Amino acid sequence: MSYTPVNKVRIVTAASLFDGHDAAINIMRRIMQSKGAEIIHLGHNRSVKEIVETAIEEDVQGIAITSYQGGHVEFFKYMKDLLEENGCGHIKIFGGGGGTILPDEIDELHKYGITRIYSPDDGRKMGLEGMIEDVIKTCDVQLNGKADYKTALKLEEAKDVRKIAREITNAENGAQSGVGSQESGVRTIPVLGITGxxxxxxxSVTDEIVRRFLNNFSEKTIAVISVDPSKKKTGGALLGDRIRMNSINHPRAYMRSLATRDDNTALSGAVQEAIDICKAAGFDFIILESAGVGQSDASILDYCDVSMYVMTPEYGAASQLEKINMLDFADLVCINKFDKAGALDALADVKKQYKRNHQLFTAKDADLPIIGTMASKFNDDGVNHLFELLLKKIEAKTKTTFGDFHFAETAKVSQAVIPANRVRYLSEISENNRGYDQLVKDQAAIASKLYQLQGTLKTLQDSESKNPPSGGRGASPLE
Ligand code: B12
Ligand SMILES: Nc1nc2c(ncn2[C@@H]2O[C@H](COP(=O)(O)OP(=O)(O)OP(=O)(O)O)[C@@H](O)[C@H]2O)c(=O)[nH]1
Ligand SMILES: [Mg+2]
Known part of the structure; x- marks a missing residue:
């Protein structure tokens, strides 16, 4: 009979540094999710430091890794060392790497304190499900309670993220955090709600905002609370937002992923407490990302001071825009993936709809808080413009500024590295060249035929001049 965990099991998964072999960990994490676990997946090529920092910030029971790159002994031992150094030796480490991890190396790693490395033999005996049940059973421990760590946090972090993480775990599991909803002192700590x-x-947009915030305000700290949906069928969840967050591994940044734990919402029931905990910890700015929402959801508004709706140019017909609730309420509307075809039309349509919703019929298009962005492009002008507007909105709505900020004069409009009308440029060139090649071939065939005819004509003319027809006018062979 399959094992049903008593506690919510949360596990960080990844493939090791310099390792692109992610098929095995993707299989393992999907089985874990199907058994009700919440998985914070980091993808491949992840360093020990990134993985340990994530495990501590996310307050997980376990880390599960695949490693096929050959450096597994050092990799797993360093992971254990780093967890112990930071007072988090309770986080269990699991791994596998098929035949690349030899039996005596597995013994060595187990003796060192790695919870379990699974060999291909284990796979044969236990089956994939059996191995995963073993992982989940071992991780099925209660994490609630006061975090009492024996050593100070050694990782470079502006705050003791272990304690913040544990308070959020307590809130998620229904225990009182005791933080309350008041803000620390009289400060207003702005909360940006991102939905879409x-x-x-x-x-991706959140990551770009975090990067600009950390780069521009060298003393300020930021917390990101990111919600992804739980599956109704299994109770498990893929908390995958961290894969996009390349700027979050920073001493002044904290991130926590939450599963909705309810199939009908875009947010977790612990969101308000998580925000209060981050405020009490003294973060200067908090971003809340909701799970993907439909046209009607606007629940994020209950939790934030400034709200942003992220959409793409592919929303369907213009009439679909009339149904989107957030176009009534969002302080900022971001049309991301502006590199997609039809982006400029989408921008015009959304602006038209926004004007109707807000009765702003005489407003200038340029003054509307609707921005096209390409979050996947480095230093995108659209995102720069979005960040500038965001700071202005925060100041206007919460009277908070983070410090001096000089807006660089940017184009304010996203320009794709390859503009939409040039996306097919190379195939157009090759189509053109192939067409030209065909034309040349056809012309050459015609020329060759003509040449042959000309040759025949000449031969006949030559033979005629050598043997003129005797008497009277002979019929020309070409007549
Ligand atoms: C599939 C594969 C690939 C695929 C990877 C696809 C992907 N996205 O993952 C491709 C073709 C891309 C690839 C590329 C390369 N590969 Co390759 N690859 C393999 C192969 C055939 C299977 C690995 C695998 O996924 N197995 C499936 C898993 C589920 O089974 P398993 O490995 O037996 O693991 C068992 C247990 O350990 C356990 N387990 C494993 N992980 C985990 C994790 C957890 C949490 C748990 C609970 C259990 C568990 O589950 C299994 C149960 O039986 C192995 C050879 C082999 N036959 O094992 C080589 C192998 C790993 N690759 C190898 C090499 C060298 C490469 C390349 C460098 C080749 C090259 N020169 O380009 C590249 C590197 C790619 C990169 N960027 O890192 C070598 C590694 C040698 C070494 N480290 O000493 C191997 C061993 C082949 C060989 N004999 O030379 N590879
Ligand atoms: N073409 C293009 N792709 C982008 C852009 N921004 C993000 N993406 C890609 O879109 C995909 C989804 O991006 P995410 O940032 O995970 O989207 P999300 O809205 O957070 O997704 P959920 O949280 O799962 O709802 C990823 O593959 C990104 O790399 C962009 O400006 N242009
Ligand atoms: Mg996301």
Missing amino acids: TGGAGKS
């Missing part, structure tokens, strides 16, 4: 359709680029 699934896959529109909410996390």
Whole structure:
């Protein structure tokens, strides 16, 4: 009979540094999710430091890794060392790497304190499900309670993220955090709520905002609370937002992923407490990312001071825009993936709809808080413009400034590295060249025929001049 965990099991998964072999860990994490676990997946090529920092910030029970790159003994031992050094030896480490991890190396790693490395033999005996049940059973421990760590946090972090993480775990599991909803002192700590359709680029935009915030305000700290959906069928969740967050591994940044734990919402029931905990910890700015939402969801508004709706140019027909609730309320609308065809038309349509919703019929298009962005492009002008508007909105709505900020004069409009009308440029060139090649071939065939005819004509003329027809006018062979 399959094992049903008593506690919510949260596990960080990744493939090791310099390792692109991610098929095995993707299989393992999907089985874990199907057994009700919440998986914070980091993808491949992840360093020990990134993985340990994530495990501590996310307050997980376990880390599960595949490693095929050959450096597994050093990799797993360093992971154990780093967890112990930071007072987090309770986080269990699991791994596998098929035949690349030899039996005596597995013994060595187990003796060192790695919870379990699974060999191909284990796979044969236990089956994939058996191995995963073993991982989940071992991780099925209660994490609630006061975090009492024996050593100070050695990782470079502006705050003791272990304690913040544990308070959020307590809130998620229904225990009182005791933080309350008041802000620390009289400071206003702005909360930006980001919502939008699934896959529109909410996390990518969040990452770009975090990067600009950390680069521009060298003393300020930021917390990101990111929500992804739980599956109704299994209770498990893929908390995948961290894959997009390349700027979050920073001493002044904290990130926590939350599963909705309810199939009908875009947010977790612990969101308000998580925000209060981050405020009490003294972060200067908090971003809340919701799970992907449909047209009607606007629940994020209850939790934030400034809200942003992220969508893409592919929303369907213009009439679909009339149904989107957030176009009534969002302080900023971000049309991401502006590199896609039809982006400029989408921008014009959304602006038209926004004007109707807000009765702003005489407003200038340029003054509307609707920006086209390409979050996947480095230093995108659209995102720069979005960040500038965001700071202005925060100041206007919460009277908070983070410090001096000089806006660089940018084009304010996203320019794709390859503009939409040039996306097919290379195939157009090759189509053109192939067409030209064909034309040359056809012309050459015609020329060759003509040449043959000309040759025949000449031969006949030559033979005629050598043997003129005797008497009278002979018929020319060409007549
Ligand atoms: C599939 C594969 C690839 C695919 C990877 C696809 C992908 N996205 O993952 C491709 C073709 C891309 C590839 C590329 C390369 N590969 Co390759 N690859 C393999 C192969 C055939 C299978 C690995 C695998 O995924 N197995 C499936 C898993 C589920 O089974 P398993 O490995 O037996 O693991 C068992 C347990 O350990 C356990 N387990 C494993 N992980 C985990 C994790 C957890 C949490 C748990 C609970 C259990 C568990 O589950 C299994 C149960 O039986 C192996 C050879 C082999 N036959 O094992 C080589 C192998 C790993 N590759 C190898 C090499 C060298 C490469 C390349 C460098 C080749 C090259 N020169 O380009 C590149 C590197 C790619 C990169 N960027 O890192 C070598 C590594 C040698 C070494 N380290 O000493 C191997 C061993 C082949 C060989 N004999 O030379 N590879
Ligand atoms: N073409 C293009 N792709 C982008 C852009 N921004 C993000 N993406 C890609 O879109 C995909 C989804 O991005 P995410 O940032 O994970 O989107 P999300 O809205 O957070 O997704 P969920 O949280 O799962 O709803 C990823 O593959 C990104 O790399 C962009 O400007 N242009
Ligand atoms: Mg996301």
